[in-house]
Amino acid sequence: MKNASRRNFLITAAALTAGAAASAMPLVTMKANETAKYPVVHHVFFWLKNPSSTEDREKLIAGVKTLSKIETVRALRVGVVASTEKREVVDNSWAVSELIFFSDLEGQATYQTHPIHLEFIKNCSHLWEKVIVYDAVDV
Template identity: 75%
Template sequence: MKNSNRRKFLGTAATILAGTAAATASPLQAAAPKYPVVHHVFFWLKNPGSTEDRDKLVAGVKTLAKIKTVKELRVGVVASTEKRDVVDNSWAVSELMFFADLAGQAAYQTDPIHLEFIKNCSHLWEKVIVYDAVDA
């Protein structure tokens, strides 16, 4: 009975060891970016203390997800994270968009939904900063 358990244990251990060795021997490959063009926008409100204005802007930004070339949209508000010299928490709302290509990002700029958003919500913000990037 003891030999049977020992053989079972050794067989299981050898299988685990072989699987671990195979997994660590193969190099990790980074996945190709799903959507390589990133459009990140930060908004500062005219009335920074107004939750109502912030919520209106958030709702307006969310309408941009309907634009065909916008592949992903994330909308955020300032997080209560640790205060550090490198952290800018002076903004109120951010949008993070992903596009399949630069042509899609360019089409977004003139899309009627985007233009309607600007018309309906630009009175809410005092300042906007945009960061566009492509995967390196």
């Protein structure tokens, strides 16, 4: 039983590490020195209430894109599940993700209470069933 717990821990740790690495991959358009300027990362995954609704997905994507207007948002990427190899460590159950970069923790805190962010939640929260947020800072 002890080995099963350790194996589950290692699988979970590997999945989180792979997810963090994969989430940075689309940023090839950003130069290395640009990402260094924005060390705070806010990565959000959304599960739709109606996962088969293209209209709901497009509404959510449009809503997420409004967040780029917040002055402390330095870079914003919006994604959908990629058609990659199916593996046990890959979670492709979500529908839309947002990846936002901030210069500092204060900028991320400003984002959380910003009227545009609150309006996004008001206008789009009816679309999602579940949300998971991963916040990280460069080390």
